């Protein structure tokens with residue numbers, strides 16, 4: 001398998017942060033402290049954890065029903081919920097800024113993904129533990145371990161559902177792979193202090209295919225347990241996504257995708273993922 005990670009664009013987002021908003025967050029020492037504590041919390045909390053932006057009852061009618069209710073937070077470690085909430089809030093801000101840059105890159109206005117499209121962005125956070133190679137090949141089977149089953153679900157080839165994913169992976173394990181435009185699987189090794197950013201299905205629609213949603217998978221062949229924290233930045237829950245005019249023009253004038261309501265897409269994906 002080719003490992004030409006150099007062919008994957010690495011974007012320095014610092015100028016982006018400086019340009020449109022308060023750059024303080026990027027330099028804030030508490031961000032690195034949070035990431036450190038988060039890592040500790042993930043390891044203690046266990047194998048798999050997922051939480052969603054909490055939707056208020058009735059807010060989106062029948063569409064919102066499957067996502068209503070409160071997240072279930074573990075009691076231990078004690079400060080898990082607070083850490084996650086802080087992390088989610090920082091990632092939301094960062095993603096919003098990156099999306100402003102992407103909007104400009106596509107030839108639109110900086111706020112293209114705000115307002116009715118993403119002004120009240122939905123989000124998902126997943127903490128996943130991937131067993132070390134010896135366990136994965138041995139006692140960890142879907143029949144005996146629900147956590148293992150879920151980890152397997154997200155390690156298979158898939159695209160993410162929303163706009164942008166910030167993948168925070170263990171620094172010393174190469175396991176995440178992405179499929180490049182020639183159809184080869186290439187590794188996306190962790191680079192300390194960076195996120196791997198995946199483009200999701202909704203951005204593919206909005207950009208009329210100018211941006212492809214990244215097909216990716218995880219193969220942990222290392223002898224070490226791997227932890228990944230994936231933050232999914234999504235459109236407004238009820239947003240109807242369709243190609244932006246500017247993207248239709250830039251891609252030859254033909255509208256390649258039908259309108260899709262984000263919440264419907266999410267629920268259908270989640271329901272398929274969680275069928276046990």
Ligand SMILES: O=C(O)CCC(=O)C(=O)O
Nearest residue numbers: 126154169176218228230
């Ligand atoms: O573990 C990773 O690096 C990626 C996880 C992932 O793709 C997902 O949760 O959707």
Ligand SMILES: [Fe+2]
Nearest residue numbers: 158159160216
């Ligand atoms: Fe993914």
